[in-house]
Amino acid sequence: MSNVSQRLDLRQSQNLVMTPQLQQAIKLLQMNNIELAEYIEEELEKNPLLEKGEPETQTSVEGEGDTTAAESSAPERDAMESGFDENWTGNEADTPSSTAASAGDYTGADVYSGTGAGGRSNFENDENSLENTLTRDKTLREHLLEQVAVDTSDARDRMLAALLIDQLDETGYLREGAETLAERLGCPLDRMQALLARLKKFDPPGIFARDLSECLALQLDDLGQLDQPMRILLQNLDKLASHDYDALARACGVNETYLRDMIDDIRALNPRPASSFDHFVVQTVIPDVAMRPIPKSEGGGWRVELNNDALPRVLVNQSYYTTVAGQAKSRQDKDYLSAQMNAASWLVKALDQRAKTILKVAAEIVEQQNAFFLFGIEFLQPLTLKDIAEKIEMHESTVSRVTTNKYIATPRGIFEMKYFFSTALVAADGTSHSAEAVKAKIKTMIDAEKSDAVLSDDAIVDALKAEGIDLARRTVAKYREGMNIPSSVQRRKQKKNSGPA
Template sequence: MAINQRLDLKQGQTLTMTPQLQQAIKLLQMSNIELSEFVEAELEKNPLLERDDSMSSEKPAESPEPEAPATGEDGEPLPPRDDAESDAPPERVEAPLENDGGERELDTDFDNVFTGGGMAEQEGGYDAFATSSFASAGKGGSLKFDDPEYSFENNMAKETTLRDYLQDQISLEFEDNSDRAIALVLLDYLDESGYIRTDIPALASRLGCAADRVEKVLDKLQHLDPAGLFARNLSECLSLQLREQDRLDPAMQALLKNLDVLASHDLKKLKTLCGVDEADLKEMISEIKALNPKPALEFEHFVSQTVIPDVLMRPLPKSKGGGWAVELNNDTLPRVLVNKTYYTEISNSAKAKKDKEYLSEQLNTANWLVKALDQRAETILKTASEIILQQEAFFLYGVEFLKPLVLKDIAEVIGMHESTVSRVTTNKYIGTPRGVFELKYFFTSGVSSTDGAAEFSSEAIKARIKSLIDAEKPSAILSDDDLVVSLKKDGIDIARRTVAKYREAMKIASSVQRRRQKNT
């Protein structure tokens, strides 16, 4: 067979993900903090970019005036929704928000380019602080960082350790200096798991005090937070945690004294020792499994971070036609401008080809970033607005009226891909009259009603289960089967195991445990 060479032409279409498109997709799913960090990095390396401070300079110092409500194509305010007016809220709704709802069309003409798949603490206490340069600054003085006695490192905020946390509690709990000294010595014998690893009589002898006194100090230490610390063995550690939960009844004490029997899985013997039936014993074992055998390892210092919403919404008064005003939170949106005047000046003076190519590249990057930020903002606003329309009953009446919603429902209305909706709702928050929620919160699976006329979201079913349990009487604790019957009366037909799954997800105890808690 002869081997020949030939040239063939073939025409076809392929999807090319340019670097800029890939970056635009990343921008879309960034949180406001991540976006601010990205923009700051771009400002540092691109000489043609500058921060746009016009928004903040034009606004007064007081609270900013919200944007005008969303309008229809004719420019008129959005009218109230007809279905919101016709559906009267059920009797269990105590205080619905004063709003008629609003149906509106977004006056945006946005091209969807995202069609691809894929988803201070200071040492020395108050006295030291009062004599520091910070105190003088608070009285109208100035900070003197050139003071040779001033140490910036000593004034930096430090992470609180478990030892620091316990020392603060010891200072408050022990008024007697001798008892406080004993407590601090016992603290030195606390191991990394939170147990006391020393012999109390021997320690008392070394300290030159009675063993009873050390025992009393230890007992007081065992009441500190977190529960379970300063125990001498596993049984005592678990009992301290159960005591904190008010669950240390005689049956549980008997179980803790026989952990070796529990380890051998001799449930028949345990039922006899504890004096309980099999159902109660299983619940007790489940409670013990939920405890922490090494409480000291659980301690971490968490810095509380305030969630800043990306989108703000508020109800409009009925005098203005009702509906909702929806706007982006400008405080979370980094704004940049392209300094074309500066580009003209330096491009005219640039002689080398390499310099001109660099300036051209930076100009294209700057223009792209400005456009990408605008597209991101419009996409977030469009998605959030449609979510508000779809979940209007939730904002009016509460969580029990949260409708089943999937990404496809929003994507079809706003004309975007599901992956785009998924990205735009990740790590984005909306401030509402009912609180701050992640946009992902409003997407939930649904269960059809018994008559097929309506659907209930999983969050709505959870809320209904919680309300039923909250209303139960100590003499009539509802089992999971009872909850199934009650839900079926409301048109919600789900299995008992589904009720149990929802109950456990809300960290609500079983009927056996609730009966024991409410009748003790």
């Protein structure tokens, strides 16, 4: 007879409990400075114990020698910092009052000192509601970045492309010339010119044009209508504006009827390619962090500073709390004041930790990409979120939140911090897809199609979207043509002529 035994296993496990306080901390971390300012204004309206303070003096991290390392002893980790980097239990996270007395105010001027002290956060299972609060229709910027992710595999070109996207004006034009951009970014002119040529083939047609004439030319070229007479017409748009049709007809070498057809073709175009995206709004980028060189006489390197103008300063009004708390009679009033004090103190603490984390991540990015800042885009180093996370002893998800929609002002321009990562620009589903991989998918789909179900480019777009790859139809057409695959109309004719397999 076999022995049957029973035993009771007692196991201790620690799970991340998504408390309201931790949700708030995560939400604040991923906000850009505009969203943060709006959020704080709302909190100031809701909580009578909060008040706005004035920005304080600049806070900086100084590097040593020719690098950007910031070496000093790490501060003791408080409850808020632990909340970012460690798994919280319910009991630990539900006691914000323990930090209330020391919360004081958020100055926006805390110094990053050192590399942290252990612990990693684990936010892979964030509640969907946090992400849903930031969902919205696709912007032009996102639409273009998705095309960059698929079209461009070189990290340096990706970074350049992302920067150029941020240089577009409200019409979708890139006014600055290739020579100026190349010089400022330390980029060879031929690389910049080649990249611009690719970007000008992106959707929507006409994007990245330098002026109206080029914008119209790009759209006409996309339609196969950019012949020599049309080129001449685009060079004489001033005459078109003055209705000097006789002079235009002579210049283009066409009769008046043909000229009017050409003009009708132009009027059917979109002179403002960015206008098709309702969410494209031009606004001045306010950097969260700035870096500047330290004179060699002072040791050299870089000084990385928080931009306090982008960091609202929030205070807890202790004197007002003391006054009203002394007047509170009912248990309901006392509970309300206690809750408001805890909420105010926690917000101050969360803002303080947000600033420290941004500065810590920015300082490490500057350290890792020192050669880029010194010598230009050709010296951009391969870098991943994991590289930074391991250096500063934080979780990758925390670094990801910090680097998204946060900007750093550098001697070479203002960059979103995620631009410095090789894998930062990804497709719609969050997965990085190379152009070669997408082309292979398209070819596989076409190879498998039947004679009575030939796939149009639109059908291929839908099929790719079902796999999380969101591409414009003209991008699919470009890839198909690049593989010398005929259009769906031509393929249908070929299959019909060849008969059943």
